[in-house]
Amino acid sequence: MDRGRPTALLVSQSxxxxxxxxxxxxxxxxxxxxxxxxPFESLPEETIRRIAREKVTEIIAAVSEQPLHxxx
Amino acid sequence: MGLVSKRHLxxxxxxxxxxxxxxxxxxxxxxxxxxxxxxVEAMIEGLGWPADFSIGRLPPKYGEATIxxxxxxxxxxxxxxxxxxxxxxxxxxxLDPAYNLYSVNTxxxxxxxxxxxxxxxxxxxxxxxxxxxxxxxxxxxxxxGRAVNLAMLNIGGRIPGVGTKAVHAQPGRFTWCFAEWxxxxxxxxxxxxxxxxxxxxxxxxxxxxGVRTMEFPECVTGEDVLxxxxxxxxxxxxxxxxxxxxxxxxxVIMCTEHAKMMMQDGFTKQKAKxxxxxxxxxxxxxxxxxxxxxxxxxxxxxxxxxxxVALAARPDQFMIYVSGGPGGLHTRFCDxxxxxxxxxxxxxRKGEPPPPVSPAS
Numbered sequence: 042m043d044r045g046r047p048t049a050l051l052v053s054q055s056x057x058x059x060x061x062x063x064x065x066x067x068x069x070x071x072x073x074x075x076x077x078x079x080p081f082e083s084l085p086e087e088t089i090r091r092i093a094r095e096k097v098t099e100i101i102a103a104v105s106e107q108p109l110h111x112x113x
Numbered sequence: 114m115g116l117v118s119k120r121h122l123x124x125x126x127x128x129x130x131x132x133x134x135x136x137x138x139x140x141x142x143x144x145x146x147x148x149x150x151x152x153v154e155a156m157i158e159g160l161g162w163p164a165d166f167s168i169g170r171l172p173p174k175y176g177e178a179t180i181x182x183x184x185x186x187x188x189x190x191x192x193x194x195x196x197x198x199x200x201x202x203x204x205x206x207x208l209d210p211a212y213n214l215y216s217v218n219t220x221x222x223x224x225x226x227x228x229x230x231x232x233x234x235x236x237x238x239x240x241x242x243x244x245x246x247x248x249x250x251x252x253x254x255x256x257x258g259r260a261v262n263l264a265m266l267n268i269g270g271r272i273p274g275v276g277t278k279a280v281h282a283q284p285g286r287f288t289w290c291f292a293e294w295x296x297x298x299x300x301x302x303x304x305x306x307x308x309x310x311x312x313x314x315x316x317x318x319x320x321x322x323g324v325r326t327m328e329f330p331e332c333v334t335g336e337d338v339l340x341x342x343x344x345x346x347x348x349x350x351x352x353x354x355x356x357x358x359x360x361x362x363x364x365v366i367m368c369t370e371h372a373k374m375m376m377q378d379g380f381t382k383q384k385a386k387x388x389x390x391x392x393x394x395x396x397x398x399x400x401x402x403x404x405x406x407x408x409x410x411x412x413x414x415x416x417x418x419x420x421x422v423a424l425a426a427r428p429d430q431f432m433i434y435v436s437g438g439p440g441g442l443h444t445r446f447c448d449x450x451x452x453x454x455x456x457x458x459x460x461x462r463k464g465e466p467p468p469p470v471s472p473a474s
Contacts, residue, residue: 058275059173059219066175066270 042069049103051096053079075099114154116164116181123147134189139267141259141287145189156184159194160201162467168201169208172215173277174270178204182268183260190260190288195463196238196253199316200260202460203228203290206318207261211454217320218271223283224320224450226261227364228290229434231304232314234460235292242292244438247324247445258288283323291436297369298435299376306382307457314460319364319432321447328443329371335378338371339385342444343392346424347400349448361449362430365389368437371444382433390428395421 042048052060052074064072075096081089123130131144139145146152157164157180164181171178180201187200207214207226217224230240241251249255262271270276279286295302295311304315327345332338342365349363367375375385398406398421409422416423425431432455437443461467 056278059278062270062276063173066173 042067042072047104048072049100050074051077051100053077053081055079073103075103114157114164116150116153118153118181118185120150138272139263140189141263141266143287145263146191148185148188152188153181153184155194156187156192156197157181159197159463160461161464162201162461166467168204171204171208171218171265171269173219174268176268176270178208178264178268183264186263186267187256187260190263191252191256192260193252193256196257196260198461198463199228199230199234199238199240199253199257200264202314202458203257203261203316203318204264205461206316206456206458209456209458212318212320212456213453214269216452217450218265218269219277220450221278221280222450223279223281223286223322224453225283225285225289225322226258226265227285227319227321227447228258228261229303229317229319229436230290230292230315231295231302231309231317232460233312234314235295240290240292242294242436246291246436246438247289254290254292255288258290261290262286262288285321285323293435294369294437295435297439299373300382300433300435303432303434304457309457309459314462315457316460317434317455317457319362319447319455320450320453321364322450324366324445324447326443326445328441330442332374332442335371335375335380335385336388338374338442338444339380339388340392342446343389346389346393346446347396349424349446361451361453362432362455363425363449364432364434364445364447364455366434366436366445366447368441368443369435369439370442372433372435383428385433386428386431389431390425393424394418396424397421 050060050072054076056079057074057076060074064070077092077096123133130147134140134145135142160180162180164179166180168178170176183201183204184197187197192200206212235242238253239251240253246254265271273279273282293303302311303317304313305311309315327342329338329341332341380388395418410417416426
């Protein structure tokens with residue numbers, strides 16, 4: 042984002058408020074998030090691939106600057 | 114003195130003032146001293162640096178830790194102005210990249226700044242290193258640690274559930290500051306081990322998740338004690354080996370009597386660390402579930418042998434610090450957060466100039 046490149050921010054459900062605080066501190070208060078389930082790190086690869094397939098449209102939308110998700 | 118913080122004019126008695134501050138989210142839930150202009154100016158005078166000088170920015174909100182803002186939090190915590198150099202020095206140490214304050218503040222782990230003070234300032238400020246040094250009763254211990262934690266809340270945004278995801282957090286997030294009993298330790302003081310002069314004042318910061326007691330009244334030799342510590346640490350394997358992280362340091366806070374028993378047995382601090390390392394190298398596979406073993410083996414294959422899993426990769430991952438009152442043979446062990454390293458910094462002194470360049474955040 043700092044380099045002006047299209048960026049999709051993937052944030053796990055439980056960390057949305059922290060991510061919002063961080064992005065505000067970095068000067069991007071309205072950065073769109075793609076929200077993924079939490080916890081994430083312990084999921085099997087198969088489930089992670091399924092989540093990726095489900096979220097790919099939102100991720101493309103985020104990098105295309107057409108956010109489907111507006112911050113709460 | 115040019116102070117820039119917004120002023121709030123509050124009517125009413127002390128209850129109403131505290132209630133207002135609590136509702137505004139500025140406190141840890143305990144009563145605070147209202148940071149009036151006069152008190153904040155006196156606190157700033159305790160170090161003498163310009164009010165607008167910034168030590169750096171505190172994550173995750175990345176608010177500027179200016180001398181003025183730190184002084185406000187130190188007043189609220191109940192500090193005396195002469196404690197202020199320790200508060201400022203502690204924040205400087207916590208901002209060292211090796212400490213990884215961002216992760217310590219935001220993680221789901223209960224990792225919390227633990228401040229350990231060395232040097233003559235222990236006596237000047239009456240910082241407890243004897244009976245009850247990690248507990249209540251000493252103004253310096255209680256309020257220096259509290260000032261740092263209030264700064265994490267008010268400058269860093271360490272708001273439970275928002276800026277920090279600590280699942281339980283821990284009592285150390287109110288305050289955690291004590292000193293080393295250098296005079297009763299048979300070894301060189303901790304800051305001397307780290308390359309400082311004995312007469313320098315230092316703060317050492319670690320990020321334990323908690324602290325447990327290991328009491329071995331039956332032990333008669335130093336090796337006896339070390340053997341039992343190492344044995345107890347086998348149970349720590351499951352929580353200290355974080356496969357997804359680096360390899361942090363584990364503070365071992367030894368009572369003076371345990372330390373003396375070791376010294377009588379010929380253990381230097383280095384030898385004691387090597388003993389702990391050697392005797393925690395083969396935590397049995399049966400201590401872990403299959404999935405955890407697989408995850409650990411992937412990331413730390415070098416810590417696996419055919420006999421088990423090593424708690425540490427190197428002896429110097431054990432930190433030895435000597436504190437606590439005499440009379441009971443207790444050693445404390447702090448579990449680690451993994452992705453953080455212990456940092457020791459020289460404390461600033463009143464009257465000396467601030468560092469030439471404000472550190473970039």
